[in-house]
Amino acid sequence: MKFNRLLKYLFLIIVAGLMLLLGNLFWHKRVEKEPEAAVENIVKEEAAEDGIRESSMDLAENIMDSEVDEKFSESESKFYIVEDPQIDDEETRYGEIKQEHEEFQDQNGRNFFYYDIECFYFNETYPATLNETLQTYYDSKREAYGQDSKTYEGEAYQDASNVPFDNLIFFGITYAGDDYVSLLFNDIAYMGGAHPYSALDGVTIDCSTGEIVTVDRFIDDSEEEIAEQIKAALDKDIVYDPKEWDYYITEEAVVFFYYDPRFWEAVATERLGQEITERFASIEDIAKNDDSIISSYDPSWTEEEIISAVNERSQYYRASAYYSEIVDYWENIREVRDISNVMEPLFETDQKYYTKEELESEPMLVIHLAKNEIYARHGYIFADQDLQNYFMGCIWYRPTCDSADFDDNIFNEYERANLEILDYLDTYFGETR
16 A cells, blocks of 8 residues: 555656656747747746646645645544553552562672562462462562672772662552553662663563563554554654563553653553453354354364463453352362363363262352353353353353253263252352353
8 A cells, every 4th residue: 555655656746747847848849939929928828837737746745745644643543642650559459569678798798789679469369370470570680680789799889879779669550450460660770870770661461371461462553553653642753662662551551651761751542452342242143153153172272272262262251250269269279270270161070970979068159160061061152141251261162052942952961960969059149041
């Protein structure tokens, strides 16, 4: 498209140039042939032709300007300036901060360097993988600060007015949802001079995988498009380089900013995946439209395919009212703290007989879900939204059959026997299916 527009601009400019050249040649020919008395009329005619040529040039310029203006106008409406980081001041409701401090001394006992790290950890209502990822992040800072300490061991810094240090300050939480969490840190380095240097650092984590994610998870623009829109929003010739810019997310936006807050510039744009959206238009669409039926886990899948499926389904898993309780069950009872909890059903009720004694010690919710997963294993689509969201979050589940069309005769002998026991034990409040 850009190449075609360039050709159009060149064509219009060439045409205007040819008109100008031919007009000049025609003028000289006419002056040679016409008597002197007619020159005045020719001048008047040529003035009108000049007006046409100028209009042609103006038209070409206007087309170029209008397309550029339209592009910038679109950018400006999409990207907007952010004055200050959008921090949630009530971070204590999400977790707590633990302080780390270490000093480095020479052989004479003189402190020549120290570092402080404010380690924020989420409370038990959030997946344990978040804190594991944050701990890895803090460990990397600790290692980097340890390396920095070696810079100050020599004689050069003995007369420094103040002891050099590194300091990681927890700036705050900009977003804490069931899908992602986004945090800001201020990484400060003081080298004993007049003032310290600092750089903001954004950390955004996928709650389902514990992975620190890049910005392309939240915006579908290319780096070139982001650069153009940032320039338009700030009205400055600023180069967007992902190595020099960082980001954080809020409930509604992606916010880009420099690593270095001394030159703070930040622009925001609406982010993808703001809300939990229905993958299908309705339950009927899931059951009846073959194009809408999603694939279920297959042992032949690669690790990338598994993670992709888990990410796609995670919005449903977290939308279920059972999410926190069932995650706690997997992590603390089953001691499963990875994505295995959504790869296979809770029990092998289609392959073995369970006794009442084996099952009655399980939590009521687990009994309730185990009973309903016998139906889910055969593609049953649940009318209860929490059950449907829970099973949609399990990558082994494939919704294929509306409740009105479901036939219990599809159960094998194990399932029928186990269903009878589970139905007897199920006292969990709520609709079964």
